[in-house]
Structures are given as structure tokens and as C-alpha cells.
Amino acid sequence: MKNDSQLQRDVMAELEWEPSIDHADIGVAVTDGVVTLSGFVKSYPQKLAAEKAARRVAGVKALAEEIKVRFASDPKTADHEIAKRILDMFSWNISIPGDKIAVKVEHGWVTLTGTVDWYYQSEEARKVAGKVNGVVGVSNLIEVRKLPTSGDIKDRIMAAFKRNADLDAASVTVFTDGGKVTLGGKVKAWNERQIAERAAWAAPGVTRVEDNIIIAF
Known part of the structure; x- marks a missing residue:
């Protein structure tokens, strides 16, 4: 049986x-x-x-x-159709990182999960999902990633400097203001300056690097 x-x-x-x-x-x-x-x-x-x-x-x-x-002219409110519509709307909205958000729909109720960098991205995803026809509710479980503080960024850059055998870490200064990094000090060659700048850009959370390092020939 x-x-x-x-x-x-x-x-x-x-x-x-x-x-x-x-x-x-x-x-x-x-x-x-x-x-x-x-x-x-x-x-x-x-x-x-x-x-x-x-x-x-x-x-x-x-x-x-x-x-x-349900005829072709009727609203598309099956769960998989709702999910597809939400994903389409995410892809059209530049404020929403759709590749970082998962969508689940069960009996018209939408559950959003994933991790984004900013709160406004999570809130925008919730608002967009709620506007789709057939949605009866939205559970927004999207997590907002904790971005590095200025102190974290500076520590990571300095640690990268110290790991590099071709750079005299003690000769380079690092000042951080949010995501902006200002490099200063003196190095002996252009390649040291380039190493320092690349290391600064590689740190998570960095949005701008101002390189004021002087070459001391």
C-alpha cells in the first residue's frame, strides 16, 4: 500500500x-x-x-x-507568481541589492531574508514587496551588516602594512574619517607608496583614499 x-x-x-x-x-x-x-x-x-x-x-x-x-486577465496572485514579481521589482530598483535578498511566499505572506549593508536597503525591499498585488503581509528578516568603524578600518590597514615585507609600516601614517582614509608620512620608493595605497583600498568599509605620502629620495 x-x-x-x-x-x-x-x-x-x-x-x-x-x-x-x-x-x-x-x-x-x-x-x-x-x-x-x-x-x-x-x-x-x-x-x-x-x-x-x-x-x-x-x-x-x-x-x-x-x-x-482563473482567466488570463485575472490578477496573478499564486505564490510563485508573487515571488517572481517581487524579484523583478527588486532587479529594477537600484536601491535594493536583489542578489543579497531571498524571497519566500506562502499563501500570499512574504518572508524576506538575507544581509544588506544599509538599513535603507532593507526598508526599501520591505516597501516594494508590500506593494505587489496578492501580498497579504511581509515579514522582514533581512539583517543589516555591521560596517567597520573608523577605528576598525585603521587597525586593519595598519595590520596589512605590518604584514608586508616591502613596506616600512612605521613610516606611513593613517587617518580615518568614516570611510575616508588619508595616508601620510615618508617612504623610500614609489612601489612602497603604491603598496600602502592598495592596502588601504583593500580594507572593508573604505570609500575613498587620499594619498599624501611623500617619496624621500
Whole structure:
């Protein structure tokens, strides 16, 4: 005797096998051999075809049919359609790093997860998701990355200087103001200055580097 999981897989396979049915929006649940079909189809004949397909699967004891007919002109509110619409809107919005955010939709409820650099990015994603037709609510679980402080940036740059055998770390000064780094001091050759500048740019959180290092020939 088939268990419910196997029966569910068989019904889904039969729906997929039937050429007259667009099964993409049909859900299948099975409890003690009783199959429940839910979701949407594009016509009444497809609704009947789905019911027949499920009934002919061996092991089905009873059928609860909750499929709704939705025409092409009707709003697209299936969960996967909502999710796709949200992802599309993320890709169009330059304020939202869509590649860092995951979208889950369950019965119209949207859950956003991931990590972004700034709070406004998380808030913009929440607002955009909430505007999509069919969304009944949004759980914003996006985390905002803790960006390095000026002190953190300076410490990381100085540590990078000390690791480099071709640079006299003691001869270079580092001043930080937010994401801006100002380099000063004296070095003996151009390549030392270039090493110092590259190390400064490599530190997380750096948005600008002002190189005031003097070459002492």
C-alpha cells in the first residue's frame, strides 16, 4: 500500500503527464489516502481534467477538489507568481541589492531574508514587496551588516602594512574619517607608496583614499 508521500508524488506526476493540464499552479496534498487539489487553472475543462487525472491514480481513496478557474486577465496572485514579481521589482530598483535578498511566499505572506549593508536597503525591499498585488503581509528578516568603524578600518590597514615585507609600516601614517582614509608620512620608493595605497583600498568599509605620502629620495 502506498503511503501519503508516494501517493502525492504519483498524483503530481499524473497531472504533469496529462497534456491538457497546465499543472504549474496546482497544489496536491494527501492525508490518509484522501487527495486535495488546490490552486488555479486557466479553464473549466482543465479543472475537470485535473480531477480525472487524480482519480485514476491507484491508491486514491477520495478527492477534495478546491481548484479555482482563473482567466488570463485575472490578477496573478499564486505564490510563485508573487515571488517572481517581487524579484523583478527588486532587479529594477537600484536601491535594493536583489542578489543579497531571498524571497519566500506562502499563501500570499512574504518572508524576506538575507544581509544588506544599509538599513535603507532593507526598508526599501520591505516597501516594494508590500506593494505587489496578492501580498497579504511581509515579514522582514533581512539583517543589516555591521560596517567597520573608523577605528576598525585603521587597525586593519595598519595590520596589512605590518604584514608586508616591502613596506616600512612605521613610516606611513593613517587617518580615518568614516570611510575616508588619508595616508601620510615618508617612504623610500614609489612601489612602497603604491603598496600602502592598495592596502588601504583593500580594507572593508573604505570609500575613498587620499594619498599624501611623500617619496624621500
